[in-house]
Amino acid sequence: xxxxxxxxxxxxxxxxxxxxxxxxxxxxxxxxxxxxxxxxxxxxxxxxxxxxxxxxxxxxxxxxxxxxxxxxxxxxxxxxxxxxxxxxxxxxxxxxxxxxxxxxxxxxxxxxxxxxxxxxxxxxxxxxxxxxxxxxxxxxxxxxxxxxxxxxxxxxxxxxxxxxxxxxxxxxxxxxxxxxxxxxxxxxxxxxxxxxxxxxxxxxxxxxxxxxxxxxxxxxxxxxxxxxxxxxxxxxxxxxxxxxxxxxxxxxxxxxxxxxxxxxxxxxxxxxxxxxxxxxxxxxxxxxxxxxxxxxxxxxxxxxxx
Amino acid sequence: xxxxxxxxxxxxxxxxxxxxxxxxxxxxxxxxxxxxxxxxxxxxxxxxxxxxxxxxxxxxxxxxxxxxxxxxxxxxxxxxxxxxxxxxxxxxxxxxxxxxxxxxxxxxxxxxxxxxxxxxxxxxxxxxxxxxxxxxxxxxxxxxxxxxxxxxxxxxxxxxxxxxxxxxxxxxxxxxxxxxxxxxxxxxxxxxxxxxxxxxxxxxxxxxxxxxxxxxxxxxxxxxxxxxxxxxxxxxxxxxxxxxxxxxxxxxxxxxxxxxxxxxxxxxxxxxxxxxxxxxxxxxxxxxxxxxxxxxxxxxxxxxxxxxxxxxxxxxxxxxxxxxxxxxxxxxxxxxxxxxxxxxxxxxxxxxxxxxxxxxxxxxxxxxxxxxxxxxxxxxxxxxxxxxxxxxxxxxxxxxxxxxxxxxxxxxxxxxxxxxxxxxxxxxxxxxxxxxxxxxxxxxxxxxxxxxxxxxxxxxxxxxxxxxxxxxxxxxxxxxxxxxxxxxxxx
Numbered sequence: 001x002x003x004x005x006x007x008x009x010x011x012x013x014x015x016x017x018x019x020x021x022x023x024x025x026x027x028x029x030x031x032x033x034x035x036x037x038x039x040x041x042x043x044x045x046x047x048x049x050x051x052x053x054x055x056x057x058x059x060x061x062x063x064x065x066x067x068x069x070x071x072x073x074x075x076x077x078x079x080x081x082x083x084x085x086x087x088x089x090x091x092x093x094x095x096x097x098x099x100x101x102x103x104x105x106x107x108x109x110x111x112x113x114x115x116x117x118x119x120x121x122x123x124x125x126x127x128x129x130x131x132x133x134x135x136x137x138x139x140x141x142x143x144x145x146x147x148x149x150x151x152x153x154x155x156x157x158x159x160x161x162x163x164x165x166x167x168x169x170x171x172x173x174x175x176x177x178x179x180x181x182x183x184x185x186x187x188x189x190x191x192x193x194x195x196x197x198x199x200x201x202x203x204x205x206x207x208x209x210x211x212x213x214x215x216x217x218x219x220x221x222x223x224x225x226x227x228x229x230x231x232x233x234x235x236x237x238x239x240x241x242x243x244x245x246x247x248x249x250x251x252x253x254x255x256x257x258x259x260x261x262x263x264x265x266x267x268x269x270x271x272x273x274x275x276x277x278x279x280x281x282x283x284x285x286x287x288x289x290x291x292x293x294x295x296x297x298x299x300x301x302x303x304x305x306x
Numbered sequence: 307x308x309x310x311x312x313x314x315x316x317x318x319x320x321x322x323x324x325x326x327x328x329x330x331x332x333x334x335x336x337x338x339x340x341x342x343x344x345x346x347x348x349x350x351x352x353x354x355x356x357x358x359x360x361x362x363x364x365x366x367x368x369x370x371x372x373x374x375x376x377x378x379x380x381x382x383x384x385x386x387x388x389x390x391x392x393x394x395x396x397x398x399x400x401x402x403x404x405x406x407x408x409x410x411x412x413x414x415x416x417x418x419x420x421x422x423x424x425x426x427x428x429x430x431x432x433x434x435x436x437x438x439x440x441x442x443x444x445x446x447x448x449x450x451x452x453x454x455x456x457x458x459x460x461x462x463x464x465x466x467x468x469x470x471x472x473x474x475x476x477x478x479x480x481x482x483x484x485x486x487x488x489x490x491x492x493x494x495x496x497x498x499x500x501x502x503x504x505x506x507x508x509x510x511x512x513x514x515x516x517x518x519x520x521x522x523x524x525x526x527x528x529x530x531x532x533x534x535x536x537x538x539x540x541x542x543x544x545x546x547x548x549x550x551x552x553x554x555x556x557x558x559x560x561x562x563x564x565x566x567x568x569x570x571x572x573x574x575x576x577x578x579x580x581x582x583x584x585x586x587x588x589x590x591x592x593x594x595x596x597x598x599x600x601x602x603x604x605x606x607x608x609x610x611x612x613x614x615x616x617x618x619x620x621x622x623x624x625x626x627x628x629x630x631x632x633x634x635x636x637x638x639x640x641x642x643x644x645x646x647x648x649x650x651x652x653x654x655x656x657x658x659x660x661x662x663x664x665x666x667x668x669x670x671x672x673x674x675x676x677x678x679x680x681x682x683x684x685x686x687x688x689x690x691x692x693x694x695x696x697x698x699x700x701x702x703x704x705x706x707x708x709x710x711x712x713x714x715x716x717x718x719x720x721x722x723x724x725x726x727x728x729x730x731x732x733x734x735x736x737x738x739x740x741x742x743x744x745x746x747x748x749x750x751x752x753x754x755x756x757x758x759x760x761x762x763x764x765x766x767x768x769x770x771x772x773x774x775x776x777x778x779x780x781x782x783x784x785x786x787x788x789x790x791x792x793x794x795x796x797x
Binding site: 051053054055056057058060061139140141142143159161162249250252253254268269270271272273 | 413414416417420421435438439442444545594595596598599600748749750751758759761762787790791794
């Protein structure tokens, strides 16, 4: 390790002024972070150890780990956690589809821009608006899907949002649709960054398209895959809006509720802000652990061109 | 190594931001989302997304902050009332800041005010929150500031539900004046009755369970001859529209001191719930699947069902030909064999209260009484002078007198059987109503396991007896938690 000796130099007035400005620029995001991130996080952690309702005294109702212990045997929490994890089946599906479509769009095909825009529209659309729209697409009697189903088979289609299994499938379909555009754009950028020489060299060596895909495309897309995986996992644990809009009471027998849905219900419908905070803290810890595992594990499979 | 440290820091930040996301962002998103469902209609949610604040000034020294939720057209009327109040008290009032927000945002803003220890001078309290607000020292008793005549001019229920003696609701000091009183009445589509050649329901004699089934059978049909039923006797939303059927059979979910759930061995409940779910099993309501496709409210508006619940807040919409192009009227919920022989439903209310820390309790109490019981104000909100009824008058004499006259002579568009609602409000030989039990417990979480799974009975997946036995422990656990939270207020 190289050691650096601090050399004291006299700063000019201008340098001092510049330094003051620099501190000011640093201060604004720092203060913002302290005020809007650090403080609420600390507050949430403290609240999670209490029976705070928003109305009663926070400090007068401290219960230590009471909420956490209760959560361990909270059937509804675990049901919601299970559903949240099941929804994550959509992540690999979205990644595979995204990669395939990106590879398609990476060729010189007519209407490429129109197609890219079409795929990206859901990403920039309001989540609430498209959730309402899809609730109608999935509608049992009047929905587009069951309309097509009836046209093709002559029988009534499934109860997409009213059946315990189908509601999960419906939400996975929605989430894949909603996220696909973003994944495609990322993979497209990744594909365009792979130097053509690699493929040419492989061709000279006699590699077929599968070999090229497996040995060049896939490994060199791994940084994108890593990024998509991390952000999708984090997003996956935070799913809320679409569930709330499509199944406002959490689906039949609470089958579509996610952890954040449960958290919201506890904290803001039932006034258990302390308990809700404990759920949030647990969720944050889980996300932290999974993200950390991903970061530590990335050496094994994420390859870069350098 | 460096990379690992960096990875850990990044992961930590991501985890932290997730925590943030859970505690802040989603709240706003949920507010946006929940305006769409029927629960919102039943709780009179507003559609506006922004809060607004108006400052009204006088020449005195006292500044009041009034914080409420209401719809924009309601705000116009109330603003005029506050304007008048400032004029009448201009020697005292310096300014009144009148801030209005949406119902979705209201609770969160109130929690923020409570946490910050910066309460508005006048705000809302629901009957369920009176106890917590008083125990935590947020609101003050109003008895000494308001004369008895004013208090006795309002509906009996609203005189009681905002009283608290430190132990029980219903007696003791008065802590709020009603903004309104509402109830969940029943309505029928006259055109469908005419088409079926049936007599209209008698507003002075609600149907028995058996009579109701017979009428529903006559009104359930395949109108276009395609072999599928497309008109039903009734449609019910389990969360809101089931309890009136049950209450009308004498059902209570909790014991008298509201500490024990009583459903598993509750014969009246089992009888009423069997009747209620059989309506669907026998095809007199849309099926569970059909209900998920299109809710009862939409089917009612579309003329597909003959009976549907009608909250007092729904009347204006049903009177509007563009929304509901059918003739209709009010009637009572059917009466079960094991109740007191009267038709029962639930009522709702929200009240104006005064902050315990206000510097100007006299002025606040006067303002609250004005908003709640000023005759001209009540004429305006009930439509007597404006022609558009936002709510029923809080003043009993006004309701039975000028309001009914205005309904009868067509000044106020309202269902002519308005006496059904007054019967529920006031109680008589045929009608009775009360606040729901969940209005007296800290939250209504204990009731959710009950209503949310009733569709399983309708589907034939579980018997009524097994169902009530299955949900009771879950309900009791949630009730215990609610009691514990209620008690935490005094700590």
